[in-house]
Amino acid sequence: MSVVLVTGASRGIGRAIVERFAREDATVIACARGQAGLDALKASLPQVECRACDMRDGDAVDALARDVLAQHGAVDLLVNNAGAFRPGGIAGEDDGALLDMLQANLFGAYRLTRRLLPKMVERRSGMVLNVCSTASIAAYPNGGSYSIAKHALYGFSRNLREEMKPHGVRVVALLPGATLTASWDGVPLPPERLMPAADVAEMAWAAWSLSARTVVEDILMRPQLGDIGEADFP
Ligand SMILES: NC(=O)c1ccc[n+]([C@@H]2O[C@H](COP(=O)([O-])OP(=O)(O)OC[C@H]3O[C@@H](n4cnc5c(N)ncnc54)[C@H](OP(=O)(O)O)[C@@H]3O)[C@@H](O)[C@H]2O)c1
Structure with missing residues:
Protein backbone atom coordinates (compact mmCIF):
# COMPACT_ATOMS: atom_id res chain seq x y z
CA MET A 1 0.00 0.00 0.00
CA SER A 2 1.39 3.41 -0.97
CA VAL A 3 2.12 5.94 1.75
CA VAL A 4 0.96 9.45 0.81
CA LEU A 5 1.80 12.50 2.95
CA VAL A 6 -0.14 15.71 2.27
CA THR A 7 0.74 19.01 3.96
CA GLY A 8 -1.84 21.73 4.50
CA ALA A 9 -4.45 19.03 4.40
CA SER A 10 -7.33 20.07 6.63
CA ARG A 11 -9.03 22.45 4.15
CA GLY A 12 -9.15 23.44 0.51
CA ILE A 13 -6.94 21.79 -2.10
CA GLY A 14 -5.00 19.72 0.46
CA ARG A 15 -8.17 18.26 1.91
CA ALA A 16 -9.52 17.50 -1.58
CA ILE A 17 -6.28 15.62 -2.34
CA VAL A 18 -6.61 13.66 0.90
CA GLU A 19 -10.22 12.77 0.03
CA ARG A 20 -9.20 11.66 -3.47
CA PHE A 21 -6.38 9.41 -2.30
CA ALA A 22 -8.43 8.05 0.61
CA ARG A 23 -10.67 6.43 -2.02
CA GLU A 24 -7.70 4.41 -3.26
CA ASP A 25 -5.45 1.74 -1.82
CA ALA A 26 -3.25 4.19 0.08
CA THR A 27 -2.20 5.08 3.59
CA VAL A 28 -2.87 8.81 3.75
CA ILE A 29 -1.16 11.06 6.29
CA ALA A 30 -2.56 14.59 6.60
CA CYS A 31 -0.80 17.50 8.25
CA ALA A 32 -1.92 21.01 9.19
CA ARG A 33 -1.34 23.40 12.09
CA GLY A 34 -4.76 23.51 13.70
CA GLN A 35 -5.97 20.51 15.70
CA ALA A 36 -9.65 21.43 15.18
CA GLY A 37 -9.33 21.14 11.39
CA LEU A 38 -7.52 17.82 11.73
CA ASP A 39 -10.17 16.52 14.14
CA ALA A 40 -12.90 17.43 11.63
CA LEU A 41 -10.99 15.63 8.87
CA LYS A 42 -10.54 12.57 11.08
CA ALA A 43 -14.25 12.58 11.91
CA SER A 44 -15.20 12.29 8.23
CA LEU A 45 -12.27 10.10 7.12
CA PRO A 46 -11.25 7.94 10.13
CA GLN A 47 -8.73 5.98 8.05
CA VAL A 48 -6.59 9.11 7.51
CA GLU A 49 -3.66 9.60 9.88
CA CYS A 50 -3.61 13.22 11.10
CA ARG A 51 -0.55 15.03 12.44
CA ALA A 52 -0.26 18.60 13.63
CA CYS A 53 2.74 20.40 12.14
CA ASP A 54 3.54 24.00 11.26
CA MET A 55 5.56 23.77 8.07
CA ARG A 56 7.26 27.10 8.92
CA ASP A 57 8.86 25.49 11.99
CA GLY A 58 12.01 23.58 10.98
CA ASP A 59 12.14 21.48 14.16
CA ALA A 60 8.48 20.51 13.76
CA VAL A 61 9.11 19.49 10.15
CA ASP A 62 12.08 17.37 11.22
CA ALA A 63 9.94 15.70 13.90
CA LEU A 64 7.17 15.00 11.39
CA ALA A 65 9.63 13.38 8.97
CA ARG A 66 11.22 11.34 11.76
CA ASP A 67 7.87 10.08 13.06
CA VAL A 68 6.52 9.20 9.63
CA LEU A 69 9.71 7.37 8.62
CA ALA A 70 9.78 5.51 11.96
CA GLN A 71 6.19 4.39 11.53
CA HIS A 72 6.00 3.75 7.78
CA GLY A 73 9.61 3.27 6.64
CA ALA A 74 9.25 5.60 3.65
CA VAL A 75 6.84 7.95 1.93
CA ASP A 76 5.87 7.07 -1.64
CA LEU A 77 4.20 10.37 -2.50
CA LEU A 78 4.86 13.67 -0.77
CA VAL A 79 2.38 16.44 -1.63
CA ASN A 80 3.82 19.80 -0.60
CA ASN A 81 0.59 21.77 -0.53
CA ALA A 82 0.74 23.93 2.62
CA GLY A 83 0.94 27.58 1.74
CA ALA A 84 -0.45 30.98 2.46
CA PHE A 85 -1.48 33.92 0.33
CA ARG A 86 -0.87 37.55 1.22
CA PRO A 87 -1.86 40.14 -1.38
CA GLY A 88 0.28 43.16 -1.99
CA GLY A 89 2.73 44.69 -4.42
CA ILE A 90 6.49 44.78 -3.91
CA ALA A 91 6.63 48.56 -3.43
CA GLY A 92 3.84 48.66 -0.87
CA GLU A 93 4.18 45.48 1.19
CA ASP A 94 6.02 45.54 4.52
CA ASP A 95 9.64 44.48 4.97
CA GLY A 96 8.72 41.12 6.48
CA ALA A 97 6.45 40.05 3.64
CA LEU A 98 9.06 38.22 1.59
CA LEU A 99 10.40 36.12 4.46
CA ASP A 100 6.85 35.43 5.59
CA MET A 101 5.82 34.18 2.14
CA LEU A 102 9.01 32.14 1.67
CA GLN A 103 8.49 30.50 5.05
CA ALA A 104 4.85 29.71 4.32
CA ASN A 105 5.26 28.49 0.74
CA LEU A 106 8.84 27.25 0.28
CA PHE A 107 11.05 26.55 3.28
CA GLY A 108 8.89 23.81 4.82
CA ALA A 109 8.42 22.07 1.47
CA TYR A 110 12.17 22.19 0.83
CA ARG A 111 13.02 20.88 4.29
CA LEU A 112 10.44 18.07 4.43
CA THR A 113 11.39 16.95 0.93
CA ARG A 114 15.06 16.76 1.90
CA ARG A 115 14.23 14.66 4.94
CA LEU A 116 12.12 12.16 2.96
CA LEU A 117 14.22 11.97 -0.22
CA PRO A 118 16.98 9.62 1.02
CA LYS A 119 14.51 6.73 1.40
CA MET A 120 13.01 7.44 -2.04
CA VAL A 121 16.49 7.47 -3.57
CA GLU A 122 17.43 4.27 -1.73
CA ARG A 123 14.31 2.55 -3.07
CA ARG A 124 14.63 4.18 -6.51
CA SER A 125 10.97 5.19 -6.45
CA GLY A 126 8.69 7.90 -5.20
CA MET A 127 7.12 11.18 -6.18
CA VAL A 128 7.23 14.74 -4.90
CA LEU A 129 4.26 16.83 -6.03
CA ASN A 130 4.55 20.54 -5.29
CA VAL A 131 1.39 22.65 -5.31
CA CYS A 132 2.70 25.77 -7.03
CA SER A 133 0.35 28.27 -8.72
CA THR A 134 -0.24 30.13 -11.94
CA ALA A 135 1.55 32.84 -9.92
CA SER A 136 4.66 30.60 -10.30
CA ILE A 137 4.88 31.44 -13.98
CA ALA A 138 2.95 34.68 -14.45
CA ALA A 139 3.65 38.16 -13.14
CA TYR A 140 0.83 40.27 -11.69
CA PRO A 141 0.89 43.92 -10.66
CA LEU A 160 14.75 18.67 -8.04
CA ARG A 161 13.28 16.89 -11.08
CA GLU A 162 16.59 17.10 -12.94
CA GLU A 163 18.53 16.00 -9.88
CA MET A 164 16.26 13.02 -9.24
CA LYS A 165 16.09 11.69 -12.79
CA PRO A 166 18.92 9.18 -12.29
CA HIS A 167 17.36 8.05 -9.01
CA GLY A 168 13.90 7.06 -10.24
CA VAL A 169 12.12 9.78 -8.22
CA ARG A 170 9.50 11.79 -10.12
CA VAL A 171 8.78 15.45 -9.44
CA VAL A 172 5.51 17.10 -10.47
CA ALA A 173 4.67 20.80 -10.38
CA LEU A 174 0.93 21.41 -10.06
CA LEU A 175 0.02 24.99 -11.02
CA PRO A 176 -3.62 25.75 -10.28
CA GLY A 177 -5.28 29.04 -11.02
CA ALA A 178 -8.12 30.37 -8.92
CA THR A 179 -9.63 27.49 -6.94
CA LEU A 180 -12.66 27.71 -4.67
CA THR A 181 -11.22 27.49 -1.14
CA ALA A 182 -11.16 29.59 2.03
CA SER A 183 -8.30 31.57 0.43
CA TRP A 184 -11.02 33.42 -1.50
CA ASP A 185 -13.29 34.10 1.49
CA GLY A 186 -14.68 37.61 1.32
CA VAL A 187 -13.84 38.11 -2.37
CA PRO A 188 -17.09 38.99 -4.15
CA LEU A 189 -17.01 36.39 -6.93
CA PRO A 190 -19.61 33.79 -7.88
CA PRO A 191 -18.36 30.33 -6.89
CA GLU A 192 -18.82 29.11 -10.49
CA ARG A 193 -16.02 31.49 -11.55
CA LEU A 194 -13.46 29.37 -9.66
CA MET A 195 -12.28 25.78 -10.13
CA PRO A 196 -13.51 23.18 -7.67
CA ALA A 197 -10.71 21.86 -5.44
CA ALA A 198 -11.82 18.33 -6.37
CA ASP A 199 -10.72 18.99 -9.98
CA VAL A 200 -7.23 19.93 -8.79
CA ALA A 201 -7.14 16.79 -6.63
CA GLU A 202 -8.19 14.66 -9.61
CA MET A 203 -5.15 15.86 -11.56
CA ALA A 204 -2.86 15.05 -8.63
CA TRP A 205 -4.32 11.54 -8.61
CA ALA A 206 -3.92 11.25 -12.39
CA ALA A 207 -0.22 12.19 -12.21
CA TRP A 208 0.37 9.66 -9.44
CA SER A 209 -1.56 6.83 -11.09
CA LEU A 210 0.56 6.70 -14.27
CA SER A 211 3.38 4.21 -14.65
CA ALA A 212 6.71 4.98 -12.97
CA ARG A 213 8.16 5.30 -16.48
CA THR A 214 6.25 8.56 -16.98
CA VAL A 215 6.38 11.90 -15.21
CA VAL A 216 3.79 14.63 -15.70
CA GLU A 217 6.18 17.53 -15.28
CA ASP A 218 3.73 20.44 -15.09
CA ILE A 219 -0.02 20.49 -14.55
CA LEU A 220 -1.34 23.94 -15.45
CA MET A 221 -5.01 24.48 -14.62
CA ARG A 222 -7.17 27.58 -14.93
CA PRO A 223 -10.87 28.37 -14.52
CA GLN A 224 -12.56 27.94 -17.87
CA LEU A 225 -12.99 31.74 -18.14
CA GLY A 226 -9.29 32.31 -17.38
CA ASP A 227 -7.52 34.13 -14.58
CA ILE A 228 -9.46 36.46 -12.31
CA GLY A 229 -8.95 40.01 -13.53
CA GLU A 230 -10.27 43.52 -13.38
CA ALA A 231 -13.24 42.54 -15.56
CA ASP A 232 -14.47 40.37 -12.68
CA PHE A 233 -14.88 43.45 -10.45
CA PRO A 234 -16.84 45.96 -12.53
N1 LIG B 1 -7.01 28.53 -3.77
C1 LIG B 1 -6.40 28.99 -4.83
O1 LIG B 1 -6.97 29.74 -5.65
C2 LIG B 1 -4.98 28.59 -5.13
C3 LIG B 1 -4.45 28.84 -6.40
C4 LIG B 1 -3.14 28.49 -6.67
C5 LIG B 1 -2.37 27.87 -5.70
N2 LIG B 1 -2.90 27.62 -4.47
C6 LIG B 1 -2.03 26.98 -3.49
O2 LIG B 1 -2.65 25.79 -3.04
C7 LIG B 1 -2.26 25.53 -1.68
C8 LIG B 1 -3.51 25.34 -0.85
O3 LIG B 1 -4.31 26.50 -0.95
P1 LIG B 1 -5.81 26.55 -0.43
O4 LIG B 1 -6.46 27.67 -1.14
O5 LIG B 1 -6.38 25.18 -0.46
O6 LIG B 1 -5.58 27.01 1.09
P2 LIG B 1 -6.57 26.99 2.34
O7 LIG B 1 -7.97 26.66 1.95
O8 LIG B 1 -6.30 28.25 3.08
O9 LIG B 1 -6.02 25.75 3.20
C9 LIG B 1 -4.72 25.77 3.65
C10 LIG B 1 -4.43 24.49 4.39
O10 LIG B 1 -3.05 24.50 4.76
C11 LIG B 1 -2.94 24.47 6.19
N3 LIG B 1 -1.79 25.32 6.50
C12 LIG B 1 -1.66 26.64 6.31
N4 LIG B 1 -0.46 27.06 6.70
C13 LIG B 1 0.20 25.96 7.15
C14 LIG B 1 1.48 25.74 7.71
N5 LIG B 1 2.33 26.73 7.92
N6 LIG B 1 1.82 24.48 8.06
C15 LIG B 1 0.97 23.46 7.89
N7 LIG B 1 -0.26 23.60 7.37
C16 LIG B 1 -0.64 24.84 7.00
C17 LIG B 1 -4.29 24.97 6.71
O11 LIG B 1 -4.63 24.48 7.97
P3 LIG B 1 -4.14 25.25 9.31
O12 LIG B 1 -4.51 26.70 9.12
O13 LIG B 1 -4.85 24.59 10.43
O14 LIG B 1 -2.66 25.05 9.36
C18 LIG B 1 -5.22 24.34 5.67
O15 LIG B 1 -5.42 22.98 5.94
C19 LIG B 1 -1.41 26.72 -1.25
O16 LIG B 1 -0.05 26.38 -1.39
C20 LIG B 1 -1.80 27.80 -2.23
O17 LIG B 1 -0.78 28.76 -2.42
C21 LIG B 1 -4.18 27.96 -4.16
Whole structure:
Protein backbone atom coordinates (compact mmCIF):
# COMPACT_ATOMS: atom_id res chain seq x y z
CA MET A 1 0.00 0.00 0.00
CA SER A 2 1.39 3.41 -0.97
CA VAL A 3 2.12 5.94 1.75
CA VAL A 4 0.96 9.45 0.81
CA LEU A 5 1.80 12.50 2.95
CA VAL A 6 -0.14 15.71 2.27
CA THR A 7 0.74 19.01 3.96
CA GLY A 8 -1.84 21.73 4.50
CA ALA A 9 -4.45 19.03 4.40
CA SER A 10 -7.33 20.07 6.63
CA ARG A 11 -9.03 22.45 4.15
CA GLY A 12 -9.15 23.44 0.51
CA ILE A 13 -6.94 21.79 -2.10
CA GLY A 14 -5.00 19.72 0.46
CA ARG A 15 -8.17 18.26 1.91
CA ALA A 16 -9.52 17.50 -1.58
CA ILE A 17 -6.28 15.62 -2.34
CA VAL A 18 -6.61 13.66 0.90
CA GLU A 19 -10.22 12.77 0.03
CA ARG A 20 -9.20 11.66 -3.47
CA PHE A 21 -6.38 9.41 -2.30
CA ALA A 22 -8.43 8.05 0.61
CA ARG A 23 -10.67 6.43 -2.02
CA GLU A 24 -7.70 4.41 -3.26
CA ASP A 25 -5.45 1.74 -1.82
CA ALA A 26 -3.25 4.19 0.08
CA THR A 27 -2.20 5.08 3.59
CA VAL A 28 -2.87 8.81 3.75
CA ILE A 29 -1.16 11.06 6.29
CA ALA A 30 -2.56 14.59 6.60
CA CYS A 31 -0.80 17.50 8.25
CA ALA A 32 -1.92 21.01 9.19
CA ARG A 33 -1.34 23.40 12.09
CA GLY A 34 -4.76 23.51 13.70
CA GLN A 35 -5.97 20.51 15.70
CA ALA A 36 -9.65 21.43 15.18
CA GLY A 37 -9.33 21.14 11.39
CA LEU A 38 -7.52 17.82 11.73
CA ASP A 39 -10.17 16.52 14.14
CA ALA A 40 -12.90 17.43 11.63
CA LEU A 41 -10.99 15.63 8.87
CA LYS A 42 -10.54 12.57 11.08
CA ALA A 43 -14.25 12.58 11.91
CA SER A 44 -15.20 12.29 8.23
CA LEU A 45 -12.27 10.10 7.12
CA PRO A 46 -11.25 7.94 10.13
CA GLN A 47 -8.73 5.98 8.05
CA VAL A 48 -6.59 9.11 7.51
CA GLU A 49 -3.66 9.60 9.88
CA CYS A 50 -3.61 13.22 11.10
CA ARG A 51 -0.55 15.03 12.44
CA ALA A 52 -0.26 18.60 13.63
CA CYS A 53 2.74 20.40 12.14
CA ASP A 54 3.54 24.00 11.26
CA MET A 55 5.56 23.77 8.07
CA ARG A 56 7.26 27.10 8.92
CA ASP A 57 8.86 25.49 11.99
CA GLY A 58 12.01 23.58 10.98
CA ASP A 59 12.14 21.48 14.16
CA ALA A 60 8.48 20.51 13.76
CA VAL A 61 9.11 19.49 10.15
CA ASP A 62 12.08 17.37 11.22
CA ALA A 63 9.94 15.70 13.90
CA LEU A 64 7.17 15.00 11.39
CA ALA A 65 9.63 13.38 8.97
CA ARG A 66 11.22 11.34 11.76
CA ASP A 67 7.87 10.08 13.06
CA VAL A 68 6.52 9.20 9.63
CA LEU A 69 9.71 7.37 8.62
CA ALA A 70 9.78 5.51 11.96
CA GLN A 71 6.19 4.39 11.53
CA HIS A 72 6.00 3.75 7.78
CA GLY A 73 9.61 3.27 6.64
CA ALA A 74 9.25 5.60 3.65
CA VAL A 75 6.84 7.95 1.93
CA ASP A 76 5.87 7.07 -1.64
CA LEU A 77 4.20 10.37 -2.50
CA LEU A 78 4.86 13.67 -0.77
CA VAL A 79 2.38 16.44 -1.63
CA ASN A 80 3.82 19.80 -0.60
CA ASN A 81 0.59 21.77 -0.53
CA ALA A 82 0.74 23.93 2.62
CA GLY A 83 0.94 27.58 1.74
CA ALA A 84 -0.45 30.98 2.46
CA PHE A 85 -1.48 33.92 0.33
CA ARG A 86 -0.87 37.55 1.22
CA PRO A 87 -1.86 40.14 -1.38
CA GLY A 88 0.28 43.16 -1.99
CA GLY A 89 2.73 44.69 -4.42
CA ILE A 90 6.49 44.78 -3.91
CA ALA A 91 6.63 48.56 -3.43
CA GLY A 92 3.84 48.66 -0.87
CA GLU A 93 4.18 45.48 1.19
CA ASP A 94 6.02 45.54 4.52
CA ASP A 95 9.64 44.48 4.97
CA GLY A 96 8.72 41.12 6.48
CA ALA A 97 6.45 40.05 3.64
CA LEU A 98 9.06 38.22 1.59
CA LEU A 99 10.40 36.12 4.46
CA ASP A 100 6.85 35.43 5.59
CA MET A 101 5.82 34.18 2.14
CA LEU A 102 9.01 32.14 1.67
CA GLN A 103 8.49 30.50 5.05
CA ALA A 104 4.85 29.71 4.32
CA ASN A 105 5.26 28.49 0.74
CA LEU A 106 8.84 27.25 0.28
CA PHE A 107 11.05 26.55 3.28
CA GLY A 108 8.89 23.81 4.82
CA ALA A 109 8.42 22.07 1.47
CA TYR A 110 12.17 22.19 0.83
CA ARG A 111 13.02 20.88 4.29
CA LEU A 112 10.44 18.07 4.43
CA THR A 113 11.39 16.95 0.93
CA ARG A 114 15.06 16.76 1.90
CA ARG A 115 14.23 14.66 4.94
CA LEU A 116 12.12 12.16 2.96
CA LEU A 117 14.22 11.97 -0.22
CA PRO A 118 16.98 9.62 1.02
CA LYS A 119 14.51 6.73 1.40
CA MET A 120 13.01 7.44 -2.04
CA VAL A 121 16.49 7.47 -3.57
CA GLU A 122 17.43 4.27 -1.73
CA ARG A 123 14.31 2.55 -3.07
CA ARG A 124 14.63 4.18 -6.51
CA SER A 125 10.97 5.19 -6.45
CA GLY A 126 8.69 7.90 -5.20
CA MET A 127 7.12 11.18 -6.18
CA VAL A 128 7.23 14.74 -4.90
CA LEU A 129 4.26 16.83 -6.03
CA ASN A 130 4.55 20.54 -5.29
CA VAL A 131 1.39 22.65 -5.31
CA CYS A 132 2.70 25.77 -7.03
CA SER A 133 0.35 28.27 -8.72
CA THR A 134 -0.24 30.13 -11.94
CA ALA A 135 1.55 32.84 -9.92
CA SER A 136 4.66 30.60 -10.30
CA ILE A 137 4.88 31.44 -13.98
CA ALA A 138 2.95 34.68 -14.45
CA ALA A 139 3.65 38.16 -13.14
CA TYR A 140 0.83 40.27 -11.69
CA PRO A 141 0.89 43.92 -10.66
CA ASN A 142 -0.18 42.74 -7.21
CA GLY A 143 1.78 39.50 -7.20
CA GLY A 144 4.32 40.71 -4.66
CA SER A 145 6.09 38.30 -2.34
CA TYR A 146 3.48 35.56 -2.81
CA SER A 147 4.33 35.34 -6.49
CA ILE A 148 8.07 35.52 -5.76
CA ALA A 149 7.72 32.60 -3.32
CA LYS A 150 5.62 30.56 -5.77
CA HIS A 151 8.17 31.19 -8.55
CA ALA A 152 10.79 29.84 -6.12
CA LEU A 153 8.70 26.74 -5.37
CA TYR A 154 8.43 26.09 -9.10
CA GLY A 155 12.20 26.57 -9.48
CA PHE A 156 12.71 24.10 -6.63
CA SER A 157 10.45 21.60 -8.42
CA ARG A 158 12.28 21.90 -11.76
CA ASN A 159 15.75 21.61 -10.24
CA LEU A 160 14.75 18.67 -8.04
CA ARG A 161 13.28 16.89 -11.08
CA GLU A 162 16.59 17.10 -12.94
CA GLU A 163 18.53 16.00 -9.88
CA MET A 164 16.26 13.02 -9.24
CA LYS A 165 16.09 11.69 -12.79
CA PRO A 166 18.92 9.18 -12.29
CA HIS A 167 17.36 8.05 -9.01
CA GLY A 168 13.90 7.06 -10.24
CA VAL A 169 12.12 9.78 -8.22
CA ARG A 170 9.50 11.79 -10.12
CA VAL A 171 8.78 15.45 -9.44
CA VAL A 172 5.51 17.10 -10.47
CA ALA A 173 4.67 20.80 -10.38
CA LEU A 174 0.93 21.41 -10.06
CA LEU A 175 0.02 24.99 -11.02
CA PRO A 176 -3.62 25.75 -10.28
CA GLY A 177 -5.28 29.04 -11.02
CA ALA A 178 -8.12 30.37 -8.92
CA THR A 179 -9.63 27.49 -6.94
CA LEU A 180 -12.66 27.71 -4.67
CA THR A 181 -11.22 27.49 -1.14
CA ALA A 182 -11.16 29.59 2.03
CA SER A 183 -8.30 31.57 0.43
CA TRP A 184 -11.02 33.42 -1.50
CA ASP A 185 -13.29 34.10 1.49
CA GLY A 186 -14.68 37.61 1.32
CA VAL A 187 -13.84 38.11 -2.37
CA PRO A 188 -17.09 38.99 -4.15
CA LEU A 189 -17.01 36.39 -6.93
CA PRO A 190 -19.61 33.79 -7.88
CA PRO A 191 -18.36 30.33 -6.89
CA GLU A 192 -18.82 29.11 -10.49
CA ARG A 193 -16.02 31.49 -11.55
CA LEU A 194 -13.46 29.37 -9.66
CA MET A 195 -12.28 25.78 -10.13
CA PRO A 196 -13.51 23.18 -7.67
CA ALA A 197 -10.71 21.86 -5.44
CA ALA A 198 -11.82 18.33 -6.37
CA ASP A 199 -10.72 18.99 -9.98
CA VAL A 200 -7.23 19.93 -8.79
CA ALA A 201 -7.14 16.79 -6.63
CA GLU A 202 -8.19 14.66 -9.61
CA MET A 203 -5.15 15.86 -11.56
CA ALA A 204 -2.86 15.05 -8.63
CA TRP A 205 -4.32 11.54 -8.61
CA ALA A 206 -3.92 11.25 -12.39
CA ALA A 207 -0.22 12.19 -12.21
CA TRP A 208 0.37 9.66 -9.44
CA SER A 209 -1.56 6.83 -11.09
CA LEU A 210 0.56 6.70 -14.27
CA SER A 211 3.38 4.21 -14.65
CA ALA A 212 6.71 4.98 -12.97
CA ARG A 213 8.16 5.30 -16.48
CA THR A 214 6.25 8.56 -16.98
CA VAL A 215 6.38 11.90 -15.21
CA VAL A 216 3.79 14.63 -15.70
CA GLU A 217 6.18 17.53 -15.28
CA ASP A 218 3.73 20.44 -15.09
CA ILE A 219 -0.02 20.49 -14.55
CA LEU A 220 -1.34 23.94 -15.45
CA MET A 221 -5.01 24.48 -14.62
CA ARG A 222 -7.17 27.58 -14.93
CA PRO A 223 -10.87 28.37 -14.52
CA GLN A 224 -12.56 27.94 -17.87
CA LEU A 225 -12.99 31.74 -18.14
CA GLY A 226 -9.29 32.31 -17.38
CA ASP A 227 -7.52 34.13 -14.58
CA ILE A 228 -9.46 36.46 -12.31
CA GLY A 229 -8.95 40.01 -13.53
CA GLU A 230 -10.27 43.52 -13.38
CA ALA A 231 -13.24 42.54 -15.56
CA ASP A 232 -14.47 40.37 -12.68
CA PHE A 233 -14.88 43.45 -10.45
CA PRO A 234 -16.84 45.96 -12.53
N1 LIG B 1 -7.01 28.53 -3.77
C1 LIG B 1 -6.40 28.99 -4.83
O1 LIG B 1 -6.97 29.74 -5.65
C2 LIG B 1 -4.98 28.59 -5.13
C3 LIG B 1 -4.45 28.84 -6.40
C4 LIG B 1 -3.14 28.49 -6.67
C5 LIG B 1 -2.37 27.87 -5.70
N2 LIG B 1 -2.90 27.62 -4.47
C6 LIG B 1 -2.03 26.98 -3.49
O2 LIG B 1 -2.65 25.79 -3.04
C7 LIG B 1 -2.26 25.53 -1.68
C8 LIG B 1 -3.51 25.34 -0.85
O3 LIG B 1 -4.31 26.50 -0.95
P1 LIG B 1 -5.81 26.55 -0.43
O4 LIG B 1 -6.46 27.67 -1.14
O5 LIG B 1 -6.38 25.18 -0.46
O6 LIG B 1 -5.58 27.01 1.09
P2 LIG B 1 -6.57 26.99 2.34
O7 LIG B 1 -7.97 26.66 1.95
O8 LIG B 1 -6.30 28.25 3.08
O9 LIG B 1 -6.02 25.75 3.20
C9 LIG B 1 -4.72 25.77 3.65
C10 LIG B 1 -4.43 24.49 4.39
O10 LIG B 1 -3.05 24.50 4.76
C11 LIG B 1 -2.94 24.47 6.19
N3 LIG B 1 -1.79 25.32 6.50
C12 LIG B 1 -1.66 26.64 6.31
N4 LIG B 1 -0.46 27.06 6.70
C13 LIG B 1 0.20 25.96 7.15
C14 LIG B 1 1.48 25.74 7.71
N5 LIG B 1 2.33 26.73 7.92
N6 LIG B 1 1.82 24.48 8.06
C15 LIG B 1 0.97 23.46 7.89
N7 LIG B 1 -0.26 23.60 7.37
C16 LIG B 1 -0.64 24.84 7.00
C17 LIG B 1 -4.29 24.97 6.71
O11 LIG B 1 -4.63 24.48 7.97
P3 LIG B 1 -4.14 25.25 9.31
O12 LIG B 1 -4.51 26.70 9.12
O13 LIG B 1 -4.85 24.59 10.43
O14 LIG B 1 -2.66 25.05 9.36
C18 LIG B 1 -5.22 24.34 5.67
O15 LIG B 1 -5.42 22.98 5.94
C19 LIG B 1 -1.41 26.72 -1.25
O16 LIG B 1 -0.05 26.38 -1.39
C20 LIG B 1 -1.80 27.80 -2.23
O17 LIG B 1 -0.78 28.76 -2.42
C21 LIG B 1 -4.18 27.96 -4.16
